[in-house]
Amino acid sequence: MRLSVPGNILLLGEYAVLEEGGLGFAVAVDRRVRLSVRPAGGLSVRGSWPGGSFLWTRGDPGGSALVSAVVAAVDASAPGRRADDLEISIDSTELFDPSGRKTGLGSSAATAAGLTAALMAGFDAPGPVADAGAQVALRAHREAQGGRGSGYDVMCSWYGGVGSFTGGVFPAWTPAAMPGGFRIALFAGAGPVLTPQAVGLYAAWKRRDPAAALRFLEESNRRVRAFARAGTPEEAASCWASCRDLGIELGEAIGVSARIAVPRGLDGTLCKAIGAGSELGACLVAPGTKGPLSAVAVATEGVRWEA
Numbered sequence: 001m002r003l004s005v006p007g008n009i010l011l012l013g014e015y016a017v018l019e020e021g022g023l024g025f026a027v028a029v030d031r032r033v034r035l036s037v038r039p040a041g042g043l044s045v046r047g048s049w050p051g052g053s054f055l056w057t058r059g060d061p062g063g064s065a066l067v068s069a070v071v072a073a074v075d076a077s078a079p080g081r082r083a084d085d086l087e088i089s090i091d092s093t094e095l096f097d098p099s100g101r102k103t104g105l106g107s108s109a110a111t112a113a114g115l116t117a118a119l120m121a122g123f124d125a126p127g128p129v130a131d132a133g134a135q136v137a138l139r140a141h142r143e144a145q146g147g148r149g150s151g152y153d154v155m156c157s158w159y160g161g162v163g164s165f166t167g168g169v170f171p172a173w174t175p176a177a178m179p180g181g182f183r184i185a186l187f188a189g190a191g192p193v194l195t196p197q198a199v200g201l202y203a204a205w206k207r208r209d210p211a212a213a214l215r216f217l218e219e220s221n222r223r224v225r226a227f228a229r230a231g232t233p234e235e236a237a238s239c240w241a242s243c244r245d246l247g248i249e250l251g252e253a254i255g256v257s258a259r260i261a262v263p264r265g266l267d268g269t270l271c272k273a274i275g276a277g278s279e280l281g282a283c284l285v286a287p288g289t290k291g292p293l294s295a296v297a298v299a300t301e302g303v304r305w306e307a
Contacts, residue, residue: 001038001121001305002034002307003034003114003117003118003121003304003306004035004303005035005110005113005114005158005303006028006029006030006031006302007028007031007095007105007157008026008105008153008157009026009027009029009104009156009186009274009282010024010165010275011024011026011027011184012024012025013025013152013165014250014258015202016220016221017167018202020167020168021167022167022217023164023165023167023220023224023225024152024164024165025162025176025228026152026153027161027178027184027296028156028157029297029298030296030298031094031296032110033090033092033094033095033114035090039085039087040085040086040087042057042058043071043082043084045057045067045088045089045090045115046088046089046090047063047067047090048090049093049095049100050093050097050098051100052100054067058071066108066141069141069143070115070141070144071119072140072143074116074119074140077136083119083120084122086122090114092107095110104186106153106157108153109141109157112137112140113137113157113158113303116133116137117133121305133158133303134155135170138154138155138171145196148196150167151165152167152171155171156173157302158173158302159302160299160301160303160304161175161298162178179227179235179236180230180232180233180235180286182284182285182286183295184283184285184296184298185291185293185295186280186281187262187263187282187283188281189260189279189281190261192279193277193278193279194276195276198276201255202254204254205253205254209253223239223246226242227239227240227243233286236284237284240270241269241270241272243272244271247273251273251277256276257277258272258278260272260273262283263293266283266291266292
């Protein structure tokens with residue numbers, strides 16, 4: 001059996017999605033983590049990407065904390081039944097650059113989603129992915145991150161397409177369309193941003209100034225909602241720029257810059273940093289526009305069985 005899972009990007013709602021009721025807007029990217037599953041004498045999981053690999057088994061689970069969390073979550077989802085007698089290989093090459101650097105497309109979340117689907121299918125024949133599996137993958141991914149994480153990335157990879165995300169203990173994913181007919185082009189920032197460190201700085205700022213944090217959440221939700229509901233390209237572009245400006249303001253407040261250098265030939269008014277800082281940028285591209293960057297292909301399917 002083979003299956004694949006798309007990468008994911010959070011376009012709007014950075015940091016706000018960490019809060020109960022915080023809104024985000026995300027898209028699944030058709031660069032995929034690919035898994036193969038075959039019968040074996042025990043459970044083993046091999047992972048590979050440019051310049052790295054791991055091997056996990058029940059007898060030697062030290063190879064990957066993420067795999068351990070997923071296996072435990074799947075086991076707990078079906079008491080008395082364990083996913084065993086499977087050999088699973090995970091190739092996340094498409095979500096890395098040739099040097100082995102992550103490209104900011106949610107490789108760990110996509111891996112968690114794919115492995116959850118593979119293990120749950122070990123109980124029964126593969127079929128349409130279920131909402132219950134998304135919740136199992138979400139719990140596992142959070143556990144592997146020390147109990148943190150909004151879950152937008154797991155939900156986006158699980159369901160695919162474009163969607164609005166509502167954060168919280170039990171997050172929600174609602175399919176949507178890209179306003180104004182825009183597409184998305186991605187470009188690299190100056191260097192990697194350590195997401196746990198950035199989230200820690202955001203949390204410290206919230207403790208120092210809870211009133212400002214509440215104002216930020218309310219304003220972020222208002223602007224994300226306006227983008228999702230935009231009826232014209234002009235309205236969508238204006239809302240996008242407004243979200244960019246709010247992100248820059250927040251970055252200055254918490255000490256994680258959201259200012260990003262825009263490649264030559266791109267319209268700087270339509271570009272913004274995405275994620276926890278300035279590691280990755282996204283630019284709105286109108287249909288038919290030619291420029292220095294190609295628009296990413298949206299993955300209309302999430303977890304997908306291929307054979």
